[in-house]
Amino acid sequence: MVSTGSTTEAGSTTDVAICVDFGSTFTKAVLVDLAEGRIAAAASHPTTIETDVLDGFDACVAELTRQDPRAAGAEVLACSSAGGGLRIAVVGNEELVTAEAGRRVALSSGGKVVLVSSGGLDAAKLAELRDSTPDVVLLVGGTDGGNRQVLVGDAEALAAAGWSKPIVVAGNVEAQAEVSTALTGIPHVLADNVVPKIGVLAPGSARAAIREMFLVHVIGGKHLSERADFARMVHGATPDIVLTGVELLARGLDAERPGVGDVVVVDVGGATTDVHSVVEVDPEDSGLSREVVATTPVTRTVEGDLGLRWSAVSTVAAMGDPALVEAAARRHADPSYLPDSDDEVAADEAIATGAVGIALRRHAGRSRVVLSPEGKVVERTGKDLREVDLLVGSGGVLRNGRPGVAQRVLGPATGVDLEHGWQLPRAPRVVVDTDYVLAAAGLLAGEHPEAAFRLTQTLNPTPGG
Numbered sequence: 001m002v003s004t005g006s007t008t009e010a011g012s013t014t015d016v017a018i019c020v021d022f023g024s025t026f027t028k029a030v031l032v033d034l035a036e037g038r039i040a041a042a043a044s045h046p047t048t049i050e051t052d053v054l055d056g057f058d059a060c061v062a063e064l065t066r067q068d069p070r071a072a073g074a075e076v077l078a079c080s081s082a083g084g085g086l087r088i089a090v091v092g093n094e095e096l097v098t099a100e101a102g103r104r105v106a107l108s109s110g111g112k113v114v115l116v117s118s119g120g121l122d123a124a125k126l127a128e129l130r131d132s133t134p135d136v137v138l139l140v141g142g143t144d145g146g147n148r149q150v151l152v153g154d155a156e157a158l159a160a161a162g163w164s165k166p167i168v169v170a171g172n173v174e175a176q177a178e179v180s181t182a183l184t185g186i187p188h189v190l191a192d193n194v195v196p197k198i199g200v201l202a203p204g205s206a207r208a209a210i211r212e213m214f215l216v217h218v219i220g221g222k223h224l225s226e227r228a229d230f231a232r233m234v235h236g237a238t239p240d241i242v243l244t245g246v247e248l249l250a251r252g253l254d255a256e257r258p259g260v261g262d263v264v265v266v267d268v269g270g271a272t273t274d275v276h277s278v279v280e281v282d283p284e285d286s287g288l289s290r291e292v293v294a295t296t297p298v299t300r301t302v303e304g305d306l307g308l309r310w311s312a313v314s315t316v317a318a319m320g321d322p323a324l325v326e327a328a329a330r331r332h333a334d335p336s337y338l339p340d341s342d343d344e345v346a347a348d349e350a351i352a353t354g355a356v357g358i359a360l361r362r363h364a365g366r367s368r369v370v371l372s373p374e375g376k377v378v379e380r381t382g383k384d385l386r387e388v389d390l391l392v393g394s395g396g397v398l399r400n401g402r403p404g405v406a407q408r409v410l411g412p413a414t415g416v417d418l419e420h421g422w423q424l425p426r427a428p429r430v431v432v433d434t435d436y437v438l439a440a441a442g443l444l445a446g447e448h449p450e451a452a453f454r455l456t457q458t459l460n461p462t463p464g465g
Helices: 053-067 069-073 098-108 123-131 149-160 173-182 204-221 228-233 238-251 283-287 312-319 322-333 342-364 405-413 437-444 449-457
Strands: 016-022 026-033 038-046 075-080 086-092 111-118 136-139 167-169 188-190 234-237 263-268 273-278 298-303 367-372 375-380 390-394 429-432
Touching: 016 053, 016 069, 016 238, 016 437, 026 053, 026 437, 026 449, 038 053, 038 449, 053 069, 053 228, 075 228, 075 238, 075 437, 086 098, 086 204, 098 111, 098 136, 098 204, 098 298, 111 123, 136 149, 136 204, 149 167, 149 173, 167 173, 167 204, 173 188, 188 204, 204 228, 204 234, 204 238, 228 234, 234 238, 238 263, 238 273, 238 298, 238 390, 238 437, 238 449, 263 342, 273 342, 298 342, 312 322, 312 342, 322 342, 342 405, 390 405, 405 429, 437 449
Parallel strands: 016 075, 075 234, 086 111, 086 136, 136 167, 167 188, 263 390, 390 429
Antiparallel strands: 016 026, 026 038, 263 273, 273 298, 367 375
16 A cells, blocks of 8 residues: 555545556546545546656646545555566466466456467467567466476576566476476476366466566566655556456346446557456256357457557458548557547547457357267357357547447447347446546455445446345
């Protein structure tokens, strides 16, 4: 916890907290009234990467204080994706099992997966790993009690290559002592196996370990600020924190304070379109399905080729819409471009609609009935979103759009013709997170769960229903 002033003397401001998201483009800050669980003030400022990220933060605090004097003494909780966020490389054994499981865990931990390598690290693969410039390596491989040679061999290869960046080991637990010995002198942490046995995906321990490495090694290592209070105020990578907020929105706190049910969140950015989902898996349904890696309730995917500025050209290419090619090129050439006419606003919405639809399809995948030696089974390639109760949109194009933008951008991806097996939401309620509630709720969930829960309820169109 970091405070911008005293919180122990008379007149302290322990009844409020400042929640900050140091974004790649903008730093967003909100002042939360903890007793009422509401946003009391909000501010934003371009992220000041070129000087010190806390310069922009100071400007936000000044604006919050102008709106509400209590901000001057409030505790500060922050998340960050500034400086490129958290870059994770996954090194695994089998491409379709442990490496794929590691990729999913890395995404749910708030990282941008920059490389997935499998089959053992040789000279060429080590060169690829270095070229991907990860902040953290997630080292996985083997079920508990199963193959240990590749996991140990990869650890030895990293040590022999002089690897120095932090490593999270989340493979065969019976090989961990040998792996840890091989990694002597390299910052590393041991976590539970992400695939303890075939058909099981256990992300919790590795996700916590990645967060620990992000806070201890990455935040300071990016040299975003010369001030020590920056590292103290950051609690995690922004996507990781947002996913915590999504979990709270979906599940609530307890039986008396329930969540809204199954939730999917689509965040449309300039470079990526992220999808977060919390969907409880039906035990009966899962018993009839066949997947290479088990589905977990909490899932995140990042589509690096879908966005409104840096990725506009590849988005339009994926859409196959020649009418948007010129608009996409203009946005790619000038990522700071702001629409200056109704036609350009409409182009932004059209590109966003395409990004949302494609990202949701990739996240949800398809289902089909196939015959197997065991009889008919449902074969799936993604997350079943068909019964999702709430679809939340995020991103500037939705927050700052014209009236009705949510239905125009998000609506086409719901209730669509499902004859091709796409597992898309059938009839969700649709809302926009206009006040950055999910990031704030994720930051507050640990120390102020009641306030965090009340914040999430502002996204519930039918509270208590």
